[in-house]
Amino acid sequence: MNNNIKQVNYFERGDVMALMAEYIKYINSKSFTNNTKEAYISDCNMFLNYVQELNIEFYDIDNILVIKYLNNLKMQKKANSTITRNLSSINNLLGFMYKKKIIKEPVNTEFEVPIKVRPVPVTLTVEEVDLLLNTQDLTTFKGLRDKAMLELMYACGVKVSELLSLSIYDMDLDRRQIFLRKNNRKTRVIPIGKIALKYLKVYMKERENYQKNTSDLVFFNLKGNKLTRQGFWKLIKEYSREANIEKNINTYTLRHSFAIHLIENGADITAVQRILGHKNLMATAIYKDVIDNYKIKEVYENSHPRAK
Incomplete structure (x- = not known):
């Protein structure tokens, strides 16, 4: 292990060598084994580069950057043990950086490994959502x-299963919120937007008079029975065709679009995580990747002389 890197007493922003020199002094003062020190130095060097x-x-x-880096390792087919070790190394480095006031706040990297590389979700633009949600015939039940x-x-960004299982007792329209239950307990309280509330109230009035309404479910099929996922998928496909949306959308597309649009408009990603009910922040971080890719594409198309 090479411990002869020139030591410095200051940090030039972005200076990996200066930071690693101080970090090496720090870990040499700890009772780590030589193997652990070598792993920390190697892993942290790669992360900082x-x-x-x-x-x-x-x-x-921040934690999103750490997640992106670990997912990048996963895409390189690195072993789960290697990724777990990298997370431990980065945790130690970030703790050191916080003590040295190089970063202003401690970075929360307490998430699960191994990491699964999730496919990039199909999402709609705000304009496409408007098209999709304006194809229904409001003269019919x-x-x-x-x-x-x-x-x-x-x-609300609910899952299909949550939507189709929603009971009239899971809503408080006066307070503009729904309760999503797990194991018969209320676990998430989500506010309802004004537009959704408007149409929900209109629907609920018609629902009371619907002759085949014998269920506590908010939404049911025309026979009064619970809607199936397949039935929901069919109506999503039907409305996307009517709206001339060419994307291959599925039953989760509106949920994905909900998350993307919240984050794009400045919502804190941990708040979005709680609304979506994700146990792990890494499941929510994929939306940040989608947004970053949008921005890169936009910058390229607007800046490169041969992009268009």
Whole structure:
């Protein structure tokens, strides 16, 4: 192990060598084994070089960046044990950086490994969502039901299973919120947006008068029975065709779009995690990747002379 890197007493922002020199002094003062020290130095060097390649300043390092780096290792087919070790190394480095006031706040990297590389979700633009949610025939019970159902899904980011299992007792329209239960307990309280609330109230009035309404479910099929996932998928496909949306959308597209649009408009990713009911922040971080990719594409198309 090479411990003869020149030591410095200051940190130039983005200076990996200066930071690693001080970090090596720090870990040499600890009772780590030589193997652990070598692993920490190697792993942290690679992580900081990754940060430098992205032109990110040290003080901008956050948990989302760590997640992206670990997912990058997963895409390189690194073993889960290697990824777990890297997470431990980075945790130690970030703790050191916080003590040295190189980063302003401690970075929460307490998430699960191994990491699964999730496929990039199909999402809609705000304009496409408007098109999709304006294709229902509001003169029919089915159209009102579908309008209220889709508006609620986009407003609250619920899963299909949660939407189709929603009971009239899981809603408080006066307080504009729904309760999503797990194991018969209320686990998440999600606010309902004004537009979704408007159509939900209209639908609920018609629902009271619907002759085949014998269920506590908010939404049911025209026979009064519980809607199936397949039935929901069919109506999503039907409305996407009517709206001339060419994307291959599925039953989760509105949920994904909900998350993307929240984060794009400045919502804190941990708040979005809680709304979506994700146990692990890494499941939510994929939406940040989608947004970053959008921005890169936009910058390229607007800047490169041969992009268009």
